[in-house]
Amino acid sequence: MEGLLVSSKPKIKELLVESACEHNKGHKKGPCNTPTPGATTGGCALDGAQIALFPFADAAHLIHGPMSCVGGAWETRLTPTSWPGRDLTQTGFATDINTNDVVFSGEKKLAEAIDHVITHYAPEAVFVYSTCVTALTGDDIDAVCRQGSERHGTPCVPVHAPGFVGAKNLGSRIAGEAVLRHLIGTKEPEDTTPFDINLIGEHNNTGELWRYRHLLEELGIRVRSTFSGDGRIASIRTAHRAKLNVIVCAKSLISMTRKMEEQYGIPWISCSFYGMTDTSNSILAIAEALGDADLIARTRALIAREEARLEEKLIPYRAVFAGKKAVLNTGGNKSWSIASALQDLGIEVVATSVRKSTEADKAKARQYLGEDAILMTSPASQQAQVIDDTGAHLLLAGGRSLYTAIKKRIAFTDVNQEKKKSYGGYDGLLVLAEDLKNSLQNPVFELVDRKAPWQK
Amino acid sequence: MAEVRRKTGKPLQVNPHKLSQPMGATLAFLGVDRCMPLMHGAQGCASFTKVMFTRHFCEPIALQTTAVTDVTAVLDGGDYSITESIKNIGDKVCPALIGVHTTGLTETKGDDLRGVASKIEAPLVYVNTPDYQGGLESGWTLTVQALIEQLTEPCERTDARKVVLVPHVSMQPIEVEKLREFIEAFGFEVVAVPDLSSSLDNHLGEKQASLSGGGVTVAELEGLADAGAVVTVGASVKPVGATLQKKNPAIRHRHFDHVSGLVGTDELVAWLLETSARDTPPAVVERWRKRLQDAMLDSHFSIGQTRFLLVAEPDHLAAMAASLREVGGKVALAIATVDSPVLGDIEADRVIVGDLEDAEQLRDDYDIIIGNFHTEALAHRVGKRAVMRGFPNYEEIGSALKNDVLYEGGAYFLFDIANAAERMRESEVHHARERIKQQGAAA
């Protein structure tokens, strides 16, 4: 019981100097999360915590703060669920604090809000997020959550990720911390298998998880829990009994898996399911980490079957993509994971962005793209020239770069499209192929910059 | 008149449509040419706001943050983060104006914005917009007032031909343009404050969004006070009239709660005729009035048998309800984001300040929903049809060019709504027929 009496606020400093954060190495400026006034983009810790936890559709997500923290952002995350009850991922809850709550205290309102949520929506758990204002005024959300849990018998989990502590990455670490502290290990599973795994950092965005989960199951690998795509509170509470943690494209959660290794002796590996090569490598890596010779053999057979099936379906696209060159302008692990998918399709990736990339990401990008490729450090100003120099046919970037593609009259694909459509796993590659083909064959990029009749 | 409930009576918002005061401020600054809105707070508020407007307008949005952290929050009264921001912004771009607006965090710690601003050389307007007060409308209005108070030079003469137009926040860029051109057609020169019609109107430009690309210029803002009249549209911006009159008491103020539908537009036209001393309006105005009359008759049958739920900002509710009422639409329920003096005048059976949970509970009261993109999912849950209007709309493209105001937009609006109502009834008939068929097959 003692643990409950101390604050569950994670030690921000510890999370910031997390050794697994590559940005810290050899950096003079200090932790990577220190934002520059007037030159900062990207969401806050609260945003990151929400992204990490929102996919739990059987839990309510209650934001204790004003409407800036939730107003335009709820119901925007396309993380589908198979949870048969009401989809609470797509339900916005906020205390919408007013002057009174700021001057006096928002605790009573928060307690009543928890009552309202549990009475009307019967969630499996309630995540309560502090925000800048309620953290500054010192509302004790730990106490309110503890009392809420006692009152209702439903776990109420405080998430201390007010935006002023840092950026999204830190928020997702804090979310991991909260789940580790308040949920994981609070329930024993009914049965376990030698091949139980947790998927950490897989958000099932646009149904990505569903592109490969069935293959794991076919091999007898059981997904005990996910953090948190198509996740269930009941399963994450038993996550400590898994044999392996698989981190999916989410370096920020390494601290969580490291702690699970310390506390429960669960080893972890890091995977990506983007493109054919990465998907195959990842499935095999999981089998190898589970260390069963028969499983490994069956996995190799399954991979061979899936690759052959995919290759056949890709035949019509091969001619379209033959000799095509692409410039990729996106951040972080996408700088190489998308590149790998493009290469699977037979597209040559001549340049990628390594702005804000970690040393490991840069090394990986180099390894995937080869010696001749250009690693752009300031893509916004470089990409037009790079397109000229390489004769690229396709620019994959965020919407902001569309104008560059139009000026250069080459095809454009919005990489953020993947927020709406799943390009993951084997079948996702077919979706990507179709979208790229449509881009390459679309006349709009040439037409739209056509000279007007009155222009000379 | 309507039954009005001005308080939510709940400890929380469930499925909120309310948006925050700083968001309204950002949008207002985006209607100033070559402006960099600078949100004074931790980085997340600016990010959420930027994402929201980027998705709504399908345009890159210029917005920066002072990126207050737990360290600066304790040590700094705003001086450091604001001056640093302005320095860093200046390293990259050269804005004609920096629009500093606060958030709950910086208001709670009590930053002295006026003091900081007085020490800064760069062209700057500041406004206090804590997000635990007000909403989108008040953030917009406070910013317009700040622009005038801090930039407009006092003046003693007036130019009878010059009109300052102040639209409410829910008017989309094309609506501002239509209204501006409408007034200009009567021989006036119009300055819209703010003017989203040239900045966020979905035009192809150099879309790097380093600064707002269009809008009212700083020079125009400085010279506002020689206008003959200020026209405010929407109850939320009514106070702006007095703000401008402080710079020149000779300016006449004419207020309209909305310029929607036949009567609403007639009132504007009557005033324009009187002020311009014309007997008849321009021919095109007359023509559009006839088209609207026809649209009203064409749509009355469908809309007249339909019960509506409207979900929007108060001024937007007033405008839409007036249009629908003119052709017999029954506005059963209007849900406002925040309280407003206009709520009592909305032509609806019931007006409440509330959220979409309220809408869900009162599902038996209405057939068609008009509201922001969240009402699409609501419509699925309660088995109704939704028509997208208001902020934000992530479901559809082209929001910036959707015109519902004046005679012309009024006609389009009625067509849109009547068609949606008809499609809804069609599909009901279809389902009923299918049921009967199946029963027949089973028997």
Ligand code: SF4
């Ligand atoms: S920075 Fe703070 S106030 Fe802003 S959205 Fe994030 S948690 Fe909310």
